[in-house]
Amino acid sequence: MLNSEELRLFLAVIREGNMLAAAKRVGVDHSTVARRMTQMERTLGARLFDRSPRGVTPTPAAHALVGYAERIESELLAAMSSVAGRDRTVEGTVRLAAPEACAAHLIAPHVAMLRARHPGLTLELASESRAASLSRREADIAIMLNPPPRGRLVTRRLVDYRIGLYGARDYLVQAGEPRRAADLARHGYISYIEDLAGFPEMIALDELLPGADICFRASSSAAQHVAVAAGMGLGMLHVFAAAQDDRLVRLLPDAMTVQRSYWLVMHADLEGLPRVRAVVDFLDDVMRGLRDQL
Structure with a gap:
């Protein structure tokens, strides 16, 4: 009969695409993962992975098993949440995935407050340019x-x-400061690499100035910020970050402003965990305090 540990390792291999990465993810030896996968195949009487020097490829039998394994994983997490919720001690590790600018300018400057509240809690802050997959357990909480x-x-x-x-x-001293929308055509612009932007909402420039002359593209919002500050051209930047940089001047705010939203997302199975709840409360407090700057 299969056991939960084998299913955990199986899902790690599916999600990582090879056994070495799966072993690192769950903190065991590569040989342990390989041995347990072989044992699973013997138990099931079916081959789960085609092995090659480049990694492993799930077979139809593996794809058929994934849904069952994920449901078992969810039930175990729900059980842990139910039991852990009875003990209000906040400790352990929570991984939070957030867009780069949000992580660097809104969350990281305030993590000392979270540590002061909960010394036994470790926050892992993953700066992402794409949406983290909560179904693949890439993060416990995501800001999207x-x-x-x-x-x-x-x-x-x-x-x-x-x-x-x-x-x-x-x-702006050299190129001239645009005073009206018609002046914007004289300038070059900094923007995202379109096929590397994890969210279409990141590319605000296309919304306001379609067909703008792009002189530099970067997948990083921080790199765009630096390029604008260095005088390469104009760019659409996060107000909460750019307003703190004395090198920058905001232009035509009535016409050249877009509003976006950050969404808080977590797996339903984790919502009741005290450590997850503590991070959510921390995020709410931080954003509440920064609302005027945003």
Whole structure:
């Protein structure tokens, strides 16, 4: 009969695509994963993976097993949540995935507050340019730019924020500061690499200035910020980050501003865990305090 540990390792292999990465993910030896997968195949009387030097490829039998394994995983997490919820001690590790600018400018500066509240809690903050997959357990909590369409997820709007057009002071002295929308065509712009933008909402420039002359693209919002501050051109930047940089000037705020939202998303099975609840409360307090800046 299969056991929960074998199913946990099986899902790790499915999610990582090879046994070495799966072993690192769950904290065991590669040989242990290989041995347990072989044992599972013997128990089931079916081959689960085609093995090659490049990794492993799930067979139809493996794909058939995934849904059952994930349901068992969810039930175990729900059981842990129910039991853990009776003990209000907050300790352990919580992984939070958030867009780069949110992670760097809104969350990281305040993590000392979380540590002071809960010394036994470790926060892992993963800066992501794409939506973390909660179904693959890439994170316990995710902050996203739009709510996911489906899944056993708890989703709610966390906070609204603005993106505005900025240029460097020195650049504007040389190139001229745009005073009206017609002046914008004289400038070059910094924006995202479109096929690497994890959310279409990241590319605010296309919404306001379709066909703008793009002179530099980057997948990182921080790299765009630095390029604008260095005088390469104009760019749509997060107001909460750009407003703190004295090198930058905000331009045409009435016309060149878009509003976006951060959404808080977590797996329903984890909502009741004290450590997860503590991080959610921390995020609510931080965003509440920053609302005017956003």
